[in-house]
Amino acid sequence: MxxxxxxxxxxxxxxxxxxxxxxxxxxxxxxxxxxxxxxxxxxxxxxxxxxxxxxxxxxxxxxxxxxxxxxxxxxxxxxxxxxxxxxxxxxxxxxxxxxxxxxxxxxxxxxxxxxxxxxxxxxxxxxxxxxxxxxxxxxxxxxxxxxxxxxxxxxxxxxxxxxxxGAYYGDQLSPVKIYVEEEYVRAVIGGVGHVKTAGNYAASLKAQEIAESKGYAQILWLDAKENKYVEEVGSMNIFFKINGEVVTPKLNGSILPGVTRDSVIQLLAYWGVPVREARISIEEVFEAYERGELEEVFGAGTAAVISPVGELNWNGRIITINDNQIGEISQRLYDEMTAIQLGKKEDPFNWTVKIAQVEV
Structure with a gap:
């Protein structure tokens, strides 16, 4: 070269x-x-x-x-x-x-x-x-x-x-409504779900169109085999704060290994917040809500950074998370991540790469 x-x-x-x-x-x-x-x-x-x-x-x-x-x-x-x-x-x-x-x-x-x-x-x-x-x-x-x-x-x-x-979702930190997709699937283990190929996004458009017609900003995909385990949102990885612990779906070959996802996990561990990568079903999420233990849901991705989720609709069952308000952890992650990105706070992980110093 x-x-x-x-x-x-x-x-x-x-x-x-x-x-x-x-x-x-x-x-x-x-x-x-x-x-x-x-x-x-x-x-x-x-x-x-x-x-x-x-x-x-x-x-x-x-x-x-x-x-x-x-x-x-x-x-x-x-x-x-x-x-x-x-x-x-x-x-x-x-x-x-x-x-x-x-x-x-x-x-x-x-x-x-x-x-x-x-x-x-x-x-x-x-x-x-x-x-x-x-x-x-x-x-x-x-x-x-x-x-x-x-x-x-x-x-x-x-x-x-x-x-x-500018902001990916307009009002960046206003909680979004997400529709849990049950008919269509995004990716299968052994396929190309773990890489960023154009076809993945083409395959998602039909479900996204249906969700938008129902008033939802994004799709939450379930696994293709059993149609029960949470995978990711159309443009973000997903996180659940349940009874003080943050849980995100474990990488399995059909989930994109997001850079922001990895950064969130590292930040939470650095703060001493319990965080775990695990296989989690949508039923477990809704059961945690029924017990009063589902404290926050948020997405993480390059475009949106952190996007709080205020509502989930799964098969007609609708739940509102944290009174449709951004949660404490979501806000803290967004503030810390963007502060590091913009050079407003110390970068303890050496994540930022300086390109040039230019006139303000």
């Missing part, structure tokens, strides 16, 4: 959006990172180019056989003007785990992180500094070889695009 990163200048820069209107995934910066792969050259031709449409052959294998993976991480601007990222090495490793599962050639994680840092530095003026905002970083890889036949492709493209973003 070449260690040079090319640069193609954009003729006219975009007008930046009003920070109050950012939302999530609506706007994209001036530049993107691109790399190509073929059998002869491996990963090569890394370059930062103007953000623009791409052209693919109609027979490009991604359209027909679905070799497409992605990641999601963020860059933050701190009060002193530092731009930093949160545990990006975990995302690079998970990207390669996804590559392995989908028979995509491995990426040099160190070089890709270096290239992403250079891209973010190029776009430093796009990193917002308003409360609750960040620059979302989306690396993705897809097969480009023009061929019809079921086998791993021999040509790929890696791209990284950037999007200045």
């Amino acid at each position: 070449s260690q040079d990163i090319g640069f193609i200048q954009r003729e006219v820069l975009k007008e930046k959006p009003d920070p109050a209107s950012l939302g999530f995934g609506k706007y994209f910066t001036d530049y993107m990172l691109v790399m190509d792969y073929d059998v002869e050259n491996g990963w090569h031709a890394a370059r930062i180019t103007p953000y623009e449409p791409i052209t693919l052959d109609p027979s490009a294998m991604v359209f027909h056989y679905g070799q497409a993976i992605f990641e999601g991480l963020k860059a933050y601007r701190t009060a002193d003007g530092t731009i930093q990222m949160f545990r990006p090495e975990k995302n690079m490793k998970r990207l390669n785990d996804s590559c392995d599962r989908l028979c995509i050639p491995q990426i040099d994680e160190g070089f890709l992180l270096k290239a992403i840092k250079q891209l973010v530095l190029t776009e430093k003026d796009w990193v917002p500094n308003e409360a609750g905002t960040s620059l979302y970083v989306r690396p993705f890889i897809f097969s480009t070889e023009p061929y019809l036949g079921v086998r791993p492709a021999q040509q790929y493209k890696l791209m990284v695009i950037l999007s200045p973003s």
